[in-house]
Amino acid sequence: MTNPVRILVVGGGYVGMYTGLHLQRKLKRQLAAGEAEITVVTPDPYMTYQPFLPEAAAGSISPRHVVVPLRRVLPHCRLIVGQADAIDHAKRTATVTTLATAEEGTGPLQLPYDELVLAPGSVSRTLPVPGLADHGIGFKTVEEAIGLRNHVIEQMDIASSTRDPAVRDAALTFVFVGGGYAGVEALGELEDMARYASRYYHNLKADDLKWILVEASDRILPEVGEEMGQYAIRELRGRNIDVRLNTRLASCENRVAVLDDGARFPTRTLVWTAGVKPHPILAASSLPLNARGRLACTAQLAVAGAPHAWAAGDAAAVPDVTTTAKGPDGSPAECAPNAQHAVRQAKVLAGNLVASLNGQPLTDYRHQHAGSVASLGLHKGVAHVYGRKLKGFPAWAMHRAYHLSRVPTFNRKARVLAEWTLSGLFKREIVSLGSLEHPRAEFELAAGGEPPVRR
Template identity: 80%
Template structure:
């Protein structure tokens, strides 16, 4: 075991998501002075609490309250905002690209380390479907949530300002692909918001809006159980949402969505939430991967077959010791990631100090999901809930899990105010290109609105 010397052991944490942030947080609390240095490399200076993205998209929560600034939380760690492009664990070095190196045209940084915590998370899993790359909208980041909100409200503006029935129908058709948490919750929240917003358009009726949920399997929200999944389908269909099970997206070229059941739907909105895949960084390492591209890990969260490398969360294939059958792995979800991060940090400390390690063991207790304002489903400890109680439990659970007291207080305040006042339905599409007006004015030599 490596002991602390005058030059402290460097623990490199790759990723600032659930595992990266929580592992670094536990390490900074437990490390003795001078025992080790924790360096966190993250492409963003914040951690995104993804369960709140649907509410951020619907305007129930301010986007800035969905993210947790790493610099203020990890005061005892060093933060380097950049992208790890390659890892040579045999040499204990990481190759890091930052905005400064790219702007200056300089070579990437080579960062040495002693202990590696690799948790880059996952990226959207896309398929080679014609038109998807050109017209699809993802839903994994706060930027995508803001962009989707603006886009939906802009479609109402387009529909309100045209007499062309084809353009109008396409603008008012919203297709979501993927019946997991992200797809169902995003659709439910945005459907609530859009139908509320429609009352402010004199020539758009709520019934003019068309929402379609496309799921390749025979059920949605598998995490909440089969019975609650069927209830969710009935609830959505009762709101005039077209739920299509056992159906795939075949193409979306020229803004026409073609499904495997043969139906065609002109639509200007296609939201893709059909799963995730391991981060591409994992393939650029010399660490062992399983058939799905995730890191092979031991129950104590060490990467299998190597020393001084640890992983958890989406990037790791961790054996589920609570499963009744051998070979079962922990699901790559937030519930496991947060708990794994704590065990991982403790084991890194034990390794540095020569103590025995602890295996990760946590039985999955269930799931909660929102189906829009005051509607939800839940399956916890064998108990099934639906409607308002499930929605309330969904909010209470995630409020308890969002990091820092500051964020908890701000989110609770926003929910309280949202219950007292009307929704905000303004679209700020200019946020996505804030220099557009200035560039136009500079190019013409006068303000674009000048006569």
């Protein structure tokens, strides 16, 4: 009996999940006969649909409906919840730390493989800004989204009950750094939610809240085009949101956001969404990287110069064969690292991997960008799709329709649609469940411990 082909997928995001899904379908017979095995290594046992994080933060969608359980979607794959620390492709082994190995102190696992799919995604890109590590809040995971929602409502509670004007002003000042999708959509949804919640506070008005968006370039939402980006700025400023372009965060020490234009804002909330960078595992893989730290890939989604290694999504620099345009350094243009490409690349990657096992020719990945949609809050949005530009309610409706069609599994589609329907019939929920972040706090206090320090 020949040994089974061992396929290792590193990452459980868009590319990891969809690649595993397509592979288990294409290799159904081989998996059943023991001729192939697929292992997925991921830090979390679920895939997060990140475009829904702003709505989860605003309370329009329940957190559990923003994630897709991988064990249910990938029943024919072996799922290992852990962190890939290093990859030795010459020896075809990956070093993986799991909760069990960390708890037992037995050292990391050494996972052998024959075919590698490297799709760890990206991590938040931070800068050496004084105070950022101590006071900054990210917005890349569902835990961060729900934590930020609880935090915003908690700050309104503090402002409503304090007698100190300085504490009140700092609690009601919310600074967002980064004018891309994550920053603008999170700001738009949370401002909408907080504006609605303010009506239930006897001594707070919506105009008491100060929202500031800091963007280093001269535009926001570049994906939707300059015209729609300018509309988004006008829409945000019309809601009394301070949009500052060509501006950078210089410091946030002592809970004071200092901008490079000289402005200073005492604040208890600083949300950092200023881009992403390649996952550290790429540098620890010995595989070829481009100047930006992403895996150098061919149009067939194979890692250049590394047989039996494949990559897609945020981790991969995939040439865009649909255009003759060049990048800033004169090299061929690359596919944008977004979900639209990642989902489609995963299907081609799985097909090419199976084709290579069968000695068949590979297929180039080609997909022209269809456009972009962005929400600016309830019933507000911008869109630039197939050359058509929409704004306001039509753009917001297109945003919801597109992402409803893209969220994985019929189960999630039905649940999200049901929640949207119910939210249109009933009032918003404005409850803060910040205690979920410290579930043992009450028991520890009763047992004589110290209460946790809250931000």
